[in-house]
Amino acid sequence: MAAIEASSHAPTPLLKDELDIVIPTIRNLDFLEMWRPFFEPYHLIIVQDGDPSKIIKVPDGFDYELYNRNDINRILGPKASCISFKDSACRCFGYMVSKKKYIFTIDDDCFVAKDPSGRSINALEQHIKNLLCPSTPHFFNTLYDPFREGADFVRGYPFSLREGAKTAVSHGLWLNIPDYDAPTQLVKPLERNTRYVDAVLTIPKGTLFPMCGMNLAFDRELIGPAMYFGLMGDGQPIGRYDDMWAGWCIKVICDHLGLGVKTGLPYIWHSKASNPFVNLKKEYKGIFWQEEIIPFFQSAVLPKDCTSVQNCYLELSKQVKEKLAKVDPYFDKLADAMVTWIEAWDELNSGGASDKLPNGKA
Amino acid sequence: MRTPPSLLSLTVESALHNLCNISDLSPLPDHILLDLFLRTLQAGKLTEKVLKLFLATGNDKVLSLIEALNIQHILTPVLPTTNIEDNEVDIVIAALHSDLTSFMIEWKPVFSRFHLIIVKDPDLSEELQIPEGFNLDVYTKSDIDRVVGSSTSILFSGYSCRYFGYLISQKKYIISVDDDCIPARDSSGALVDIIAQHADNLKTPATPFFFNTIYDPYRKGADFVRGYPFSLRSGVACALSCGLWLNLADYDAPTQALKPGQRNTRYVDAVLTVPARAMMPVSGINIAFNRELVGPALIPALKLAGEGKLRWETVEDIWSGMCVKVICDHLGLGVKSGLPYVWRNERGNAIDSLKKEWEGVKLMEEVVPFFQSVRLPQSAIKAEDCVVEMAKSVKEQLGQSDPMFARAAEAMVEWVKLWKAVRSSQLST
Numbered sequence: 001m002a003a004i005e006a007s008s009h010a011p012t013p014l015l016k017d018e019l020d021i022v023i024p025t026i027r028n029l030d031f032l033e034m035w036r037p038f039f040e041p042y043h044l045i046i047v048q049d050g051d052p053s054k055i056i057k058v059p060d061g062f063d064y065e066l067y068n069r070n071d072i073n074r075i076l077g078p079k080a081s082c083i084s085f086k087d088s089a090c091r092c093f094g095y096m097v098s099k100k101k102y103i104f105t106i107d108d109d110c111f112v113a114k115d116p117s118g119r120s121i122n123a124l125e126q127h128i129k130n131l132l133c134p135s136t137p138h139f140f141n142t143l144y145d146p147f148r149e150g151a152d153f154v155r156g157y158p159f160s161l162r163e164g165a166k167t168a169v170s171h172g173l174w175l176n177i178p179d180y181d182a183p184t185q186l187v188k189p190l191e192r193n194t195r196y197v198d199a200v201l202t203i204p205k206g207t208l209f210p211m212c213g214m215n216l217a218f219d220r221e222l223i224g225p226a227m228y229f230g231l232m233g234d235g236q237p238i239g240r241y242d243d244m245w246a247g248w249c250i251k252v253i254c255d256h257l258g259l260g261v262k263t264g265l266p267y268i269w270h271s272k273a274s275n276p277f278v279n280l281k282k283e284y285k286g287i288f289w290q291e292e293i294i295p296f297f298q299s300a301v302l303p304k305d306c307t308s309v310q311n312c313y314l315e316l317s318k319q320v321k322e323k324l325a326k327v328d329p330y331f332d333k334l335a336d337a338m339v340t341w342i343e344a345w346d347e348l349n350s351g352g353a354s355d356k357l358p359n360g361k362a
Numbered sequence: 363m364r365t366p367p368s369l370l371s372l373t374v375e376s377a378l379h380n381l382c383n384i385s386d387l388s389p390l391p392d393h394i395l396l397d398l399f400l401r402t403l404q405a406g407k408l409t410e411k412v413l414k415l416f417l418a419t420g421n422d423k424v425l426s427l428i429e430a431l432n433i434q435h436i437l438t439p440v441l442p443t444t445n446i447e448d449n450e451v452d453i454v455i456a457a458l459h460s461d462l463t464s465f466m467i468e469w470k471p472v473f474s475r476f477h478l479i480i481v482k483d484p485d486l487s488e489e490l491q492i493p494e495g496f497n498l499d500v501y502t503k504s505d506i507d508r509v510v511g512s513s514t515s516i517l518f519s520g521y522s523c524r525y526f527g528y529l530i531s532q533k534k535y536i537i538s539v540d541d542d543c544i545p546a547r548d549s550s551g552a553l554v555d556i557i558a559q560h561a562d563n564l565k566t567p568a569t570p571f572f573f574n575t576i577y578d579p580y581r582k583g584a585d586f587v588r589g590y591p592f593s594l595r596s597g598v599a600c601a602l603s604c605g606l607w608l609n610l611a612d613y614d615a616p617t618q619a620l621k622p623g624q625r626n627t628r629y630v631d632a633v634l635t636v637p638a639r640a641m642m643p644v645s646g647i648n649i650a651f652n653r654e655l656v657g658p659a660l661i662p663a664l665k666l667a668g669e670g671k672l673r674w675e676t677v678e679d680i681w682s683g684m685c686v687k688v689i690c691d692h693l694g695l696g697v698k699s700g701l702p703y704v705w706r707n708e709r710g711n712a713i714d715s716l717k718k719e720w721e722g723v724k725l726m727e728e729v730v731p732f733f734q735s736v737r738l739p740q741s742a743i744k745a746e747d748c749v750v751e752m753a754k755s756v757k758e759q760l761g762q763s764d765p766m767f768a769r770a771a772e773a774m775v776e777w778v779k780l781w782k783a784v785r786s787s788q789l790s791t
Contacts, residue, residue: 116549138641139640139641139642139643139730140636140637140640140641140642140643140699141642141643142604142606142612142642142643142645142699143606143611143626144630150624150625150626150627150628151626151628152611152613152617152621152624153613153614153617154611154612154613154614154643154645155612155613155614155617155643155645155673155674155677155680156614156643156644156645156677156679156680156683156726157614157643157726158726158727158730159723159726159727160727160730161730171575173575173576178576178585178587179587179588180585180586180587180588181586181587181588181589181590184585184586184588188585191583191585192583193576193583193584194583195576195581195583195584195631195632196631197576197577197630197631197632198628198629198630198631199628199630199632203573203637204636204637204639204640205640206637206639206640207572207573207637207638207639207640208572208573209572209573209574209575210572210573210574210575210587210588210589210590211589212575212587212588212589240588241589243589244588244589247589263573263575283588287592290589290591290592291591291592291593294572294591294594
């Protein structure tokens with residue numbers, strides 16, 4: 001039965017000194033007002049996309065650090081080339097400079113949602129619950145997360161697997177504007193996600209998924225270096241695949257290291273529908289490349305001696321160069337950027353024991 | 363020159379167009395209320411909700427009009443299962459209790475259209491009590507003995523008697539629930555029509571090769587999310603639909619004994635495809651499948667030495683489910699889990715059952731590595747061939763560790779023989 005019974009009844013710890021909230025923005029941060037009751041105790045890392053001469057006003061009372069393109073260039077020097085220009089993918093710079101164990105990232109057009117009883121959802125609290133409770137990647141539990149209050153492992157679930165695995169990623173969902181690709185948006189411009197699915201579940205080992213960066217939390221110590229959001233936006237042939245790319249990489253690495261990825265609650269309210277024609281231009285190449293990329297990740301095997309996230313990621317970058325560069329020279333650049341990212345990560349995060357420690361069994 | 367419309371008529375027009383946003387009509391003066399009511403009727407905008415609004419005002423003239431016109435509330439019926447033909451489905455019920463009266467009455471609104479196969483547990487001595495009004499066939503020990511021979515009939519005792527129903531059915535879809543379950547109600551209070559939901563699950567594609575984060579993309583109001591590969595969006599055929607349970611969830615005896623008060627109250631409004639190569643515990647309490655695709659793969663093979671008449675004293679469905687999942691993965695078929703829910707009632711004492719089921723619990727530890735690694739040859743392209751191949755692997759790899767597995771392997775082979783024999787005799791009649 002669920003070993004963490006006690007903690008599911010105790011209040012969720014705030015973790016306010018162990019968690020940073022990373023927000024990419026080009027417009028403004030007005031949306032923070034709605035989140036104030038939930039976010040105020042936390043330190044924010046704001047990554048300003050777009051024109052660095054624009055001043056982003058942060059609502060009073062928040063403790064934050066803000067980085068624009070000039071800061072990124074200054075801090076990373078030539079390695080800044082791995083951080084995307086004019087695309088929310090730049091948010092991963094925030095992951096790199098954070099000093100905390102956990103990261104929660106959210107888009108600036110995402111607001112507090114309400115559950116079916118009308119209560120405001122504290123998304124951050126749910127993410128913390130998800131990350132602090134084990135995952136179950138090795139065997140599917142039909143009642144979803146067995147560690148949730150009121151649930152458990154069902155009959156037939158092997159006892160030896162009931163301890164679960166450490167949770168590296170908590171992937172939240174969205175109500176209202178659904179995260180559809182451009183073709184689907186064009187066909188169903190009015191569709192809204194109104195279905196509140198009261199479940200958290202672990203994505204089984206060996207299964208890939210489309211990771212959306214709008215409402216995402218992760219354990220930086222367990223998986224941080226693999227959360228690179230790729231080369232997107234200005235000067236790149238592709239956009240809106242930043243979180244997808246990171247999602248495929250982290251899933252392969254989590255599967256290899258025996259870590260878990262959860263999806264489901266919490267929901268946020270996604271308010272802004274992006275322009276489907278603009279999206280189509282950005283996604284166009286991705287839609288075709290995806291067909292090659294997916295089989296690549298599905299069959300990617302990491303050698304047993306890759307026991308740290310960085311080593312896994314560097315190995316992955318080698319394989320990207322070998323196998324995907326023939327799809328498009330972009331992947332050659334991307335593979336190089338993946339290496340640059342790890343170098344930059346290690347530079348900024350050295351001095352602690354966090355970087356080269358093995359992260360669990362292969 | 364035409365007289366311009368009056369402010370009053372414009373206002374009433376406006377109210378008419380915004381009726382859905384009005385929550386209370388009582389502040390309106392009587393003559394305006396009546397005018398609005400008449401215009402609502404004329405415009406064809408009288409819905410259940412709007413009717414309630416007018417009734418709530420208590421206005422005499424409006425009320426007498428409603429009576430004179432004989433306007434009535436619509437009773438919310440259990441919506442008929444429109445997505446499935448009556449002759450496509452058999453509902454198979456294993457009778458482990460003799461008195462099925464209340465069970466059948468509870469399920470009548472959902473089951474009455476369909477043909478039922480009721481299989482009586484051969485170990486049950488009392489006569490079955492079944493109410494009138496159903497289209498059904500009942501099979502007892504003598505029928506089982508006649509069809510399969512008394513030496514093989516051992517396969518069909520207890521919960522496994524339902525497999526006899528699967529064996530003799532000739533329908534495309536089978537839906538089976540335990541006899542201690544009744545229909546559940548969803549979060550809006552409506553009765554859950556498990557036939558309609560299982561049919562929906564089985565008739566729409568499954569997506570086992572890539573996880574869709576908003577669950578079943580074929581459900582109304584959902585779709586594939588950004589990043590889902592287009593080449594995988596047509597999905598594959600769904601062979602198995604695993605439903606869930608409210609109230610008493612399908613826990614094993616140790617869990618139930620330690621949490622005697624725990625009840626499942628969470629209605630999770632989702633259907634999802636269990637990804638390929640992910641293992642899962644398939645519960646026989648609320649299950650449906652495409653008999654034409656995987657019929658032979660649901661096998662009454664594994665019997666615990668102390669198997670009993672309570673769910674947590676058996677693992678027949680768990681074993682069968684592990685086999686079916688491997689076979690579906692091999693054949694490129696999908697397995698869905700989630701809706702529909704049934705309401706499961708109390709039965710038995712978990713602590714008493716603990717001793718018996720412990721054996722089953724230990725067993726799972728041994729078989730997991732087997733199921734994780736078992737591979738079927740490319741040449742096995744039909745469910746029955748897959749079962750035969752699985753039986754071989756079970757015998758080779760597990761048969762040594764426990765005679766129970768050797769027996770299970772034999773039962774699997776027996777089962778396929780039976781299946782083929784019954785099939786061919788059905789075809790020749």
